[in-house]
Amino acid sequence: MNISRRVALAIIGVALATGSLAAHHSFAMFDMEKNVEYSGLITEWKWQNPHVHFNVLVKPGASVAPNTVGTWDVEGGSINIMSRQGWTRASYKIGDPIRLVGHPMKDGSKGISLFYAIRPDGSRLYHDIARPKDDVKK
Amino acid sequence: MKRFCILTSVIACLVVLPTSARTPQEQRGAPDISGFWELSFDSRNVPRANLLPTLTRAKLDARAKKDAYAIRWCNLLGVPFIMDPGRPLDIRQGSTAIIIVPENSSPPRYLYTNRSAHISEDIFDPSTNGDSIARWEGDTLVADTVGFHGEHGITAIPGGGFRTEKSRLVERYRLLKDGSILSVTFTWTDPTVFRTPHSYEFRYQRLPATYEPRQWLSCDPFDEDRAKFLESPPSPKPAARAVSKE
Amino acid sequence: MRLRVVLVVTFLLSFAAPTVAHGQSAKMRLEGDWVRIDPDGVGSFGGLSGVIPPAQLLPGVSAPGGRGGRGGRGAPPTSGSGGPNPEGVPYIVVAQPCTGGGPGRSNGALLVNPDSGGIHFIEHKDEVIFAGERGGVRHIYIDGRSHPNVWTPTPAGHSVGRYEGNILMVETTGFMPGMVPGGGVRTAETRLLERFELSPDGNRLTVTYTWEDPKVYQKPHVYRYYFDRAPLVESKGTKVSYALEEWCDAGDPVEKQSIIPPKQIIK
Numbered sequence: 001m002n003i004s005r006r007v008a009l010a011i012i013g014v015a016l017a018t019g020s021l022a023a024h025h026s027f028a029m030f031d032m033e034k035n036v037e038y039s040g041l042i043t044e045w046k047w048q049n050p051h052v053h054f055n056v057l058v059k060p061g062a063s064v065a066p067n068t069v070g071t072w073d074v075e076g077g078s079i080n081i082m083s084r085q086g087w088t089r090a091s092y093k094i095g096d097p098i099r100l101v102g103h104p105m106k107d108g109s110k111g112i113s114l115f116y117a118i119r120p121d122g123s124r125l126y127h128d129i130a131r132p133k134d135d136v137k138k
Numbered sequence: 139m140k141r142f143c144i145l146t147s148v149i150a151c152l153v154v155l156p157t158s159a160r161t162p163q164e165q166r167g168a169p170d171i172s173g174f175w176e177l178s179f180d181s182r183n184v185p186r187a188n189l190l191p192t193l194t195r196a197k198l199d200a201r202a203k204k205d206a207y208a209i210r211w212c213n214l215l216g217v218p219f220i221m222d223p224g225r226p227l228d229i230r231q232g233s234t235a236i237i238i239v240p241e242n243s244s245p246p247r248y249l250y251t252n253r254s255a256h257i258s259e260d261i262f263d264p265s266t267n268g269d270s271i272a273r274w275e276g277d278t279l280v281a282d283t284v285g286f287h288g289e290h291g292i293t294a295i296p297g298g299g300f301r302t303e304k305s306r307l308v309e310r311y312r313l314l315k316d317g318s319i320l321s322v323t324f325t326w327t328d329p330t331v332f333r334t335p336h337s338y339e340f341r342y343q344r345l346p347a348t349y350e351p352r353q354w355l356s357c358d359p360f361d362e363d364r365a366k367f368l369e370s371p372p373s374p375k376p377a378a379r380a381v382s383k384e
Numbered sequence: 385m386r387l388r389v390v391l392v393v394t395f396l397l398s399f400a401a402p403t404v405a406h407g408q409s410a411k412m413r414l415e416g417d418w419v420r421i422d423p424d425g426v427g428s429f430g431g432l433s434g435v436i437p438p439a440q441l442l443p444g445v446s447a448p449g450g451r452g453g454r455g456g457r458g459a460p461p462t463s464g465s466g467g468p469n470p471e472g473v474p475y476i477v478v479a480q481p482c483t484g485g486g487p488g489r490s491n492g493a494l495l496v497n498p499d500s501g502g503i504h505f506i507e508h509k510d511e512v513i514f515a516g517e518r519g520g521v522r523h524i525y526i527d528g529r530s531h532p533n534v535w536t537p538t539p540a541g542h543s544v545g546r547y548e549g550n551i552l553m554v555e556t557t558g559f560m561p562g563m564v565p566g567g568g569v570r571t572a573e574t575r576l577l578e579r580f581e582l583s584p585d586g587n588r589l590t591v592t593y594t595w596e597d598p599k600v601y602q603k604p605h606v607y608r609y610y611f612d613r614a615p616l617v618e619s620k621g622t623k624v625s626y627a628l629e630e631w632c633d634a635g636d637p638v639e640k641q642s643i644i645p646p647k648q649i650i651k
Contacts, residue, residue, distance in 0.1 A: 032428060047263075049632040079263065080517050080630045081500040084419040086615050088261040129422050129500040130432065136425035172508050211635035228523065230513050232415050232506035237513050239521050246515055248504070248627050257626060258619040265629040290631060347510065351523060353538045359634040 030103040030113040038068050038112065039099045047089040052076035052127075056098060056112075074102060076114045076127045085126045091117075168274040169313050171236070174349040175320050175342035176226040184338040187298035190331060201300045205292045210368050212357035215244040216266020216291030217283065217307065218324065222340065228351050229320075236272060236279070243357045244291075249281045256284055264303055266291035279311040296324075297338050299331045318344050413586050414505040414512070414552060417614035417625045420498055439568035439595070440602040495520040495540040496556075496576065497565050497593070502614050504627050512545060512552065518630045524554050531557055537572040552580040568595055568605045587613050 040058035053075055060069045076082050079089075092098060102112035116124040124135065208215065215223070225241040238247040249272040256262070257269050262285050269285035288303035295301060305328040312321045320342040327335045358364065426432055501518035510527040524543040531542050535558040545554040556576040564570050574597040581590045589611040596604045616623035 049630070077500065078518070078630065078632075080502065080628050083263075083628055084500065084502050084517075084614060086617070088617065089263060090260050129420050130428050131422045131425045132427045133425035136423060172510065207635065211633060213633055213635075214629060214631060228511075228513070230506050230508040230511055232508060232513075234415055235506060237504075237506040237515065239513060239515070239523075245517075245627075245629055246513070246521055248506075250626065253622070253624060255620055255622070257624060261617060261619060263628070263631075265631070267629060269626070287631075290633075347527065348529065350532065350542075353521070353523070353540060 031106045042096045072110045074112045172231045174345035181341045184297045187336040188333040212359040214266045219292040241352045281309040283307040415507045418611040419614045436566035436607045439566045439605040554578040
């Protein structure tokens with residue numbers, strides 16, 4: 001078998017073998033360049049796979065950006081990945097206040113891809129291992 | 139004097155050299171149950187479980203259906219199934235935990251030897267393997283497991299019954315016959331399933347140290363042919379051949 | 385007198401005798417739970433793949449779809465039956481979320497190059513177990529055995545290792561075909577050398593990957609992943625770390641779905 005044939009076979013093998021290696025879905029529907037802060041109350045808490053979801057109710061107010069008002073579905077990572085960043089199923093419960101930074105849906109619907117939650121002491125609870133440059137642990 | 143010195147040194151070297159290469163457990167004098175272990179046709183001593191009368195046939199059938207679902211959808215299988223998975227187990231004794239690795243697509247078990255309390259129920263997500271802590275009592279490793287998920291995986295317990303979120307499993311691991319056999323006694327208690335504690339014993343046979351485990355036996359929940367095979371009723375037993383009257 | 389000195393020296397040396405292939409416990413410090421980190425602050429999981437130096441492939445060799453590693457936040461779409469939703473298909477379309485032991489995670493990609501899930505090491509004198517929380521277990525034999533002459537390629541290949549001081553050196557071959565981060569490719573003949581190196585305080589793990597295959601690469605493809613000890617969590621007054629299970633039910637319609645914009649209470 002010549003080299004190019006072997007490599008071609010390998011590539012076909014890759015296509016067959018990798019299957020759903022990717023994340024559970026693309027994040028293309030989120031505007032990943034936009035970091036928006038939301039403050040509200042947890043109205044639903046789903047500690048579940050493949051991705052954790054919770055709903056946040058943001059009420060209108062003087063210090064609240066009008067475009068953040070509403071009930072939002074916040075999508076996190078898998079239970080495992082979030083747990084490794086310090087989350088537990090008891091991190092929040094229905095009725096708790098929450099401040100979070102996330103990426104909104106591009107189409108304007110009420111969905112957010114979670115980046116991190118901000119705890120009362122100001123520390124961040126990230127949903128995944130990625131960090132912004134201003135919060136790198138060297 | 140010379141002889142005494144030589145003898146002393148030789149003994150000291152014999153004692154010290156192997157010790158420096160031992161794991162912390164070994165250094166404390168505990169046996170090492172590490173190895174590749176398999177069950178054979180005569181490895182199981184499983185009496186019938188004494189189940190609560192409230193567990194009707196219908197309830198048991200419903201539970202069996204759930205287990206079939208777990209197999210159909212390649213769910214994690216969990217304890218107790220992975221202790222008798224049809225393939226050898228790789229058990230390795232480390233300094234913080236003993237890991238039990240099956241060859242199928244279920245996660246390994248960790249028997250933690252570096253803590254004496256279970257993870258708080260407030261934060262532990264019930265799982266198919268539960269939370270296991272273990273300690274040595276002489277030559278016996280005693281593992282205690284709680285935190286099981288009551289629905290996920292294959293829940294059937296050998297001898298009857300099934301695991302629930304209220305189940306507790308105590309296992310006693312002991313080497314027999316110069317380490318060629320690993321005896322594990324399993325004792326289940328569960329106020330929603332058993333009238334009395336349910337115990338059974340498996341005796342695993344040690345495989346050669348050169349054994350190569352198969353890695354991660356594949357299970358594809360989207361393989362339609364496999365699904366059809368699992369979901370269709372088995373073919374009826376062929377009728378006995380008619381006996382000629384002649 | 386001379387004899388006594390010799391004997392005493394022999395005795396003392398026996399304490400300091402370097403361990404050999406079958407007994408390396410003095411060097412074993414990897415054991416425990418680890419999680420990958422983003423030391424450069426690239427800010428997105430996809431970005432982490434982006435900082436890996438591109439593989440220098442031989443002419444005529446090309447990496448299939450994507451650059452290897454997990455797709456996701458900001459990453460270019462990767463191919464595959466369980467791949468991403470196309471843009472404009474926002475909700476409840478997740479093709480194969482829970483691959484179990486199927487063709488997804490079990491291809492070994494997450495075992496060799498972990499994503500954000502935890503990984504665990506258990507060190508024994510004959511074998512180091514490397515278990516990924518999001519799928520699979522690697523058996524790294526340190527008992528002196530060689531790669532087998534006959535080997536059916538497997539997701540994570542066949543690994544043998546040895547300790548050099550505090551560094552675990554692992555050689556793996558016999559892979560099923562697959563992608564390699566940085567746009568690389570692996571085949572059954574590709575050789576991977578991994579160097580698991582601990583920081584002096586034992587809390588940072590640097591893994592250097594070197595992929596070699598004269599039929600694929602112009603030069604060895606080298607990159608690094610970084611891990612920290614998994615954060616401890618408070619349990620009954622003590623700080624603990626433990627392995628998690630990654631539960632996902634491919635037959636459960638709820639667990640298949642993605643974002644579900646909630647019913648609006650306030651417009």
